[in-house]
Amino acid sequence: MSGLASESVSASTPAVRHRLAERGIDPQLFLLVPATVFVVALFIYPFCYGIAVSLQPAQGGALAAYRAFFTDAYQRDTITTTLAIALPAALFNVFAAVPIAYRMRGRFRGKRLLTTVLVVPITLGTVLTAEGLLNFLGPTGWFNRILLSTHLVDQPVTLTHNYWGVCLSLVITGFPFAFLLVLSYLSGIDPTLERAAATLGAGWAQRFFRITLPLLAPGLATTFCLTFVLAFSVFPSAILVGDPTGGTRVISIAAYEAAYVRYDYAAASATAIVMGAVELVVISIVLGLRSLFYTGSTAGGKG
Amino acid sequence: MTGFETLRLDGVTRRFGGADALAGLDLEIRRGEFIALLGPSGCGKSTALNCLAGLLPLSGGSIWRDGTRLDTLPPERRGFGMVFQNYALFPHMSVRKNVSFGLRMRGLPRAEIRRRTDDAIRLVHLEEHAGKLPGQLSGGQQQRVAIARAVVVEPSLVLMDEPLSNLDAKLRLEMRTEIRRLHQNLGLTTVYVTHDQEEALSMADRLVVLRAGRVQQIGSPEEVHTRPANRHVADFLGFRNLLPGALLADGEININDLGVRTKGTPVGPISDGDAIVAAIRPEDVLVRSGGVEVTVEVAAYHGREIAAEARTADGLHLHLRTSQRLAPGDKVSVVLPPDRLLVFPA
Numbered sequence: 001m002s003g004l005a006s007e008s009v010s011a012s013t014p015a016v017r018h019r020l021a022e023r024g025i026d027p028q029l030f031l032l033v034p035a036t037v038f039v040v041a042l043f044i045y046p047f048c049y050g051i052a053v054s055l056q057p058a059q060g061g062a063l064a065a066y067r068a069f070f071t072d073a074y075q076r077d078t079i080t081t082t083l084a085i086a087l088p089a090a091l092f093n094v095f096a097a098v099p100i101a102y103r104m105r106g107r108f109r110g111k112r113l114l115t116t117v118l119v120v121p122i123t124l125g126t127v128l129t130a131e132g133l134l135n136f137l138g139p140t141g142w143f144n145r146i147l148l149s150t151h152l153v154d155q156p157v158t159l160t161h162n163y164w165g166v167c168l169s170l171v172i173t174g175f176p177f178a179f180l181l182v183l184s185y186l187s188g189i190d191p192t193l194e195r196a197a198a199t200l201g202a203g204w205a206q207r208f209f210r211i212t213l214p215l216l217a218p219g220l221a222t223t224f225c226l227t228f229v230l231a232f233s234v235f236p237s238a239i240l241v242g243d244p245t246g247g248t249r250v251i252s253i254a255a256y257e258a259a260y261v262r263y264d265y266a267a268a269s270a271t272a273i274v275m276g277a278v279e280l281v282v283i284s285i286v287l288g289l290r291s292l293f294y295t296g297s298t299a300g301g302k303g
Numbered sequence: 304m305t306g307f308e309t310l311r312l313d314g315v316t317r318r319f320g321g322a323d324a325l326a327g328l329d330l331e332i333r334r335g336e337f338i339a340l341l342g343p344s345g346c347g348k349s350t351a352l353n354c355l356a357g358l359l360p361l362s363g364g365s366i367w368r369d370g371t372r373l374d375t376l377p378p379e380r381r382g383f384g385m386v387f388q389n390y391a392l393f394p395h396m397s398v399r400k401n402v403s404f405g406l407r408m409r410g411l412p413r414a415e416i417r418r419r420t421d422d423a424i425r426l427v428h429l430e431e432h433a434g435k436l437p438g439q440l441s442g443g444q445q446q447r448v449a450i451a452r453a454v455v456v457e458p459s460l461v462l463m464d465e466p467l468s469n470l471d472a473k474l475r476l477e478m479r480t481e482i483r484r485l486h487q488n489l490g491l492t493t494v495y496v497t498h499d500q501e502e503a504l505s506m507a508d509r510l511v512v513l514r515a516g517r518v519q520q521i522g523s524p525e526e527v528h529t530r531p532a533n534r535h536v537a538d539f540l541g542f543r544n545l546l547p548g549a550l551l552a553d554g555e556i557n558i559n560d561l562g563v564r565t566k567g568t569p570v571g572p573i574s575d576g577d578a579i580v581a582a583i584r585p586e587d588v589l590v591r592s593g594g595v596e597v598t599v600e601v602a603a604y605h606g607r608e609i610a611a612e613a614r615t616a617d618g619l620h621l622h623l624r625t626s627q628r629l630a631p632g633d634k635v636s637v638v639l640p641p642d643r644l645l646v647f648p649a
Contacts, residue, residue: 195358196391198378200405200456210404214395294395296438300387 054269065270078251086231089170093178093227101183122176129172130240165241166248170231178227185219190300215298221290225283251275307368316363317350324350326516337486339507340496347516348496352462357381384453385462390445392437398448399433405456423455443474463495500540512536534580534647542582543622550577560619567644578649587643588623594638602629
């Protein structure tokens with residue numbers, strides 16, 4: 001009798017989780033609390049701390065560190081220097097990844113091996129890549145020795161300790177990321193769409209440019225943003241295979257010098273905030289363009 | 304229209320990893336015909352369609368449109384329309400852009416593209432939805448877009464790969480008549496792949512029944528329905544009772560566990576004493592006195608009829624359909640009419 005009574009009570013008052021669900025609360029979301037604390041403690045707090053430090057320079061008003069950065073051409077020009085390296089490198093990585101991933105989107109023998117070969121540079125790290133570049137492409141490296149011995153050039157081609165060294169390093173380490181992302185975006189596009197286009201009379205170029213590329217474009221924008229951010233924060237290769245006092249004096253070098261050469265933490269923080277702001281501007285532009293494309297499902301109908 | 308008189312498939316063969324998915328398909332399609340490729344999944348019917356469309360290269364054989372060899376051409380140069388099982392609508396294009404795609408690929412004048420696109424959209428009753436994206440349409444509407452997109456280019460041949468299998472039962476019946484009507488009104492030549500025997504029988508002029516990559520029978524719906532060429536075709540076309548037995552002298556047959564001797568209609572070469580399979584549809588089994596005593600085991604309600612599974616005293620299972628209200632446990636007498644009982648070699 002008492003069992004029946006308690007059953008009827010629990011039947012009329014739904015369980016706590018059902019009542020929460022009705023208000024749109026999923027109690028399992030509380031599992032995200034540790035991750036949120038982690039992000040707040042390790043990203044948001046230092047970020048705000050950095051802004052605060054950048055606004056408290058030793059001399060001058062609150063914006064003195066920023067004014068100093070933008071009035072000094074030696075500091076200011078690091079923005080264009082970095083953009084001049086990061087934008088072409090990111091663009092190249094994305095657009096080189098497209099045709100390779102496009103050829104590799106189906107299933108074929110040896111796909112796993114080929115993917116591994118293309119992705120291995122991720123594991124190398126910038127220092128190892130820089131060392132390799134210096135050995136292979138340096139003035140006495142095999143690349144120049146071949147060019148010289150075949151009399152294609154009279155003097156060694158300079159590909160290290162300048163702009164091209166950094167660009168090559170960014171391509172070697174950034175391409176695998178771009179390739180993997182583009183490949184996964186491409187694999188998500190229903191292959192029957194291209195087959196349908198073919199039966200409607202579209203040749204391969206029309207199939208690619210009218211069907212695949214428009215569906216891939218949002219993915220390319222996202223891929224570009226990620227590779228751009230990676231390239232924009234270039235530091236080791238700018239020093240190791242670049243010209244850190246001249247042509248490849250990138251913004252992260254400027255921040256490093258301010259912090260650990262001049263011990264001017266306000267200037268260093270201001271430089272870092274400027275760096276973040278520039279990245280944010282580029283990403284906003286790209287994501288703004290992305291929203292002009294179709295961004296919905298890439299399936300051809302009910303599957 | 305780039306028409307043709309006949310389209311000939313000459314020993315079309317396709318192998319996947321050493322196994323024949325399609326072995327030596329010979330078929331002649333005449334202009335204006337509606338051909339259904341029918342068979343269970345994995346029988347090679349979709350392979351045949353993809354070979355015809357040019358989406359799969361042949362492992363052997365050839366395809367001819369009148370005097371022109373087709374199988375060496377890429378799909379975009381064959382001029383066939385195709386309706387895919389999942390419709391394969393371009394998700395980033397409106398209904399109008401989807402339908403006009405084939406016309407734009409042919410580089411036709413803008414006015415003609417607009418006129419023919421409008422006509423095609425009107426044909427499938429989607430005028431109000433012309434500006435929508437495929438994702439905003441229901442399954443039936445998407446399917447009609449796919450058909451409009453395939454027929455707008457006035458293809459010499461329309462290929463349909465199980466186009467109705469994603470629709471609900473009511474819509475499926477409506478679209479059957481719709482597709483058949485389009486076929487007649489537009490004077491299309493259609494090759495239609497399906498695993499649904501009712502669909503194939505009701506829509507096609509000719510059926511090609513496939514099994515394990517091989518043609519079992521080619522014939523009109525009536526021929527295939529009433530005279531299946533072998534026991535596999537019979538099995539696939541609704542002869543649910545496949546009863547093993549032996550042929551005796553004088554055309555009599557003995558069906559194992561039936562209890563009595565009976566007569567049937569032989570199909571194919573059989574001689575006295577051979578093992579046979581006797582096939583009969585459930586609806587051809589008559590519940591009538593003077594036959595074999597059976598006990599009803601399962602009875603399922605099908606509107607006007609009851610589909611029942613019954614068993615003879617010796618344990619032979621029989622499927623039957625009758626308008627009598629049978630219930631499990633009922634004992635009735637059934638008769639197997641000799642003209643409906645087909646006898647195949649085992």
